[in-house]
Amino acid sequence: MQMRHALLPILVGMSAMSSIAEAAPRNQVVGTWRMVAAEIERDGKVVPAYGQRPSGMLIFAPDMHYVEVLTDGDLPRFASNLRGQGTDEENRTAMATSIGMFGSYTVDENGDFAGDRVEGSTFPNWVGSVRTQKDIRIVVNGDQMTNYFTRPDGTKITIIFERAK
Numbered sequence: 001m002q003m004r005h006a007l008l009p010i011l012v013g014m015s016a017m018s019s020i021a022e023a024a025p026r027n028q029v030v031g032t033w034r035m036v037a038a039e040i041e042r043d044g045k046v047v048p049a050y051g052q053r054p055s056g057m058l059i060f061a062p063d064m065h066y067v068e069v070l071t072d073g074d075l076p077r078f079a080s081n082l083r084g085q086g087t088d089e090e091n092r093t094a095m096a097t098s099i100g101m102f103g104s105y106t107v108d109e110n111g112d113f114a115g116d117r118v119e120g121s122t123f124p125n126w127v128g129s130v131r132t133q134k135d136i137r138i139v140v141n142g143d144q145m146t147n148y149f150t151r152p153d154g155t156k157i158t159i160i161f162e163r164a165k
Contacts, residue, residue: 026111028140029060033161035070041156049157050097051075058145058161066105066116070159072097099123113138 035056038049050056053073060066075097078086086094101121108114115132137148143163150156 027060027062027107028111029105029107029113029138029145030062031060032164033058033060033145034164035159036162037160038070039158041158042154049159054159057164058147060105064104064106065102067102069100070098095122101126112140 035050035054035058038054038056039046040049048054050070051072051074054070055073056068056070058066058068058070075094076090078090078094080086099122101118101123103117103119105116106114113133113136115130116136117130118126118128121127135150139146139148143165145161145163147159147161148156149159
């Protein structure tokens with residue numbers, strides 16, 4: 001009889017935790033993703049967004065933070081071999097063909113990406129911006145994720161990621 005009284009609170013607690021876990025939606029974007037393709041559509045023309053060999057990662061952490069670094073896999077090395085001593089052309093090319101940012105993100109009641117807040121970026125104009133599904137839409141289909149981003153000028157960028165394994 002004493003054993004039954006001792007087990008009752010444990011069973012009730014386990015049942016409550018199970019209900020809470022079932023109520024929380026599965027976060028569809030959480031994980032580490034590798035960029036496999038990217039294109040820009042502007043004025044009816046489609047061109048590679050990060051060169052012929054796009055290289056990048058996007059990590060959505062379970063604590064609702066993200067880090068994204070996207071680059072052109074063929075970006076030439078700086079002649080000086082020092083990051084802070086690139087030529088104007090080297091710096092211009094590096095800036096135009098790469099982006100890095102981090103911040104926080106949200107998901108909706110279905111666990112789908114709902115938006116993000118940029119806390120830091122290699123493009124300083126984005127710092128502090130909040131992007132919603134109107135700006136960036138993310139669709140996850142199994143181990144593939146497609147990001148549809150529209151710049152303020154109307155330029156559309158589509159990036160395809162695969163789940164890192």
